[in-house]
Amino acid sequence: MKKTNFYKQICIIILTLSTILTGCTKSNDVKSSKLSNEITITLDTIPSYSGNPYIVINNNKPYFSNDEITDQSFEFYSDLDSLGRCQYSVASIGQDLMPKEKRGSIGQVKPSGWNTVKYDTVDGKYLYNRCHLIGYQLTAENANTKNLITGTRYLNIEGMLPFENMVADYVKETNYHVMYRVTPIFKDDELVARGVLMEGYSVEDQGEGIEFCIYAYNVQPNVNIDYKTGKSSSQSSSTATNETKEETYILNTNTKKFHKSSCSSVKEIDNQNKKEFHGSRKDLIKENYKPCNKCKP
Ligand SMILES: [Zn+2]
Numbered sequence: 001m002k003k004t005n006f007y008k009q010i011c012i013i014i015l016t017l018s019t020i021l022t023g024c025t026k027s028n029d030v031k032s033s034k035l036s037n038e039i040t041i042t043l044d045t046i047p048s049y050s051g052n053p054y055i056v057i058n059n060n061k062p063y064f065s066n067d068e069i070t071d072q073s074f075e076f077y078s079d080l081d082s083l084g085r086c087q088y089s090v091a092s093i094g095q096d097l098m099p100k101e102k103r104g105s106i107g108q109v110k111p112s113g114w115n116t117v118k119y120d121t122v123d124g125k126y127l128y129n130r131c132h133l134i135g136y137q138l139t140a141e142n143a144n145t146k147n148l149i150t151g152t153r154y155l156n157i158e159g160m161l162p163f164e165n166m167v168a169d170y171v172k173e174t175n176y177h178v179m180y181r182v183t184p185i186f187k188d189d190e191l192v193a194r195g196v197l198m199e200g201y202s203v204e205d206q207g208e209g210i211e212f213c214i215y216a217y218n219v220q221p222n223v224n225i226d227y228k229t230g231k232s233s234s235q236s237s238s239t240a241t242n243e244t245k246e247e248t249y250i251l252n253t254n255t256k257k258f259h260k261s262s263c264s265s266v267k268e269i270d271n272q273n274k275k276e277f278h279g280s281r282k283d284l285i286k287e288n289y290k291p292c293n294k295c296k297p
Pocket residue numbers: 258259260263264265266292293294295296
């Protein structure tokens with residue numbers, strides 16, 4: 001895997017994953033905790049995103065130490081750091097923690113780097129979701145600011161949801177517990193996480209049913225994200241693949257603009273100036289056509 005200079009420069013991130021809670025109740029009362037596990041993960045050991053929503057870490061073995069694995073349900077959400085960023089959330093998920101009510105509103109929470117914007121290329125349009133570290137279906141947390149990060153739709157649906165669903169199904173079927181920890185991974189003082197480390201381990205059957213350790217990328221195909229601020233932009237349309245990919249465009253031969261066929265401006269083009277074109281952007285630009293500002297073809 002070729003790493004960019006950028007990734008080489010990424011500082012070492014030390015994740016101190018430390019918790020074991022005894023007698024922690026549903027109301028998140030922390031009665032005792034101790035440092036039980038220390039993990040060092042360097043972002044530069046994680047390959048840059050190359051089309052898979054997540055990759056396996058540590059041969060798919062979670063980093064839970066023996067003494068923090070428990071068949072007693074608990075959940076713990078770390079305090080935000082000085083930049084207002086979520087840290088890890090960890091739970092031993094049992095049926096007793098799972099929701100009995102419909103999910104409530106979380107729209108009032110503004111996680112670090114929250115910068116909402118819509119793109120046509122994103123499923124559901126919104127780039128960012130308020131992304132639960134531990135999914136609502138697992139521990140019934142609604143608007144818990146310690147458990148919601150600024151995550152792309154892609155991270156939420158393609159990266160994290162398959163693992164949440166797997167754990168939820170397993171706990172419902174077996175009535176066993178699953179140790180589950182999600183750690184957002186930030187670079188330096190950036191406000192948007194680069195990704196999340198997700199670990200799962202089924203307790204009563206010693207990992208036979210559930211065992212995973214993965215890193216899911218907080219990326220969105222076709223969108224550039226400034227992780228420092230959460231600002232974003234449509235990925236440069238000058239990338240080679242977009243330039244040469246054959247598409248159907250609608251041309252306005254009068255204004256020399258070209259549109260996606262779905263663009264609302266298309267129906268305003270006079271029929272005599274309207275022309276359908278199948279080919280690449282590159283060919284159109286060669287013929288002095290300019291992309292429409294609205295549909296950004
Ligand atoms: Zn257009």
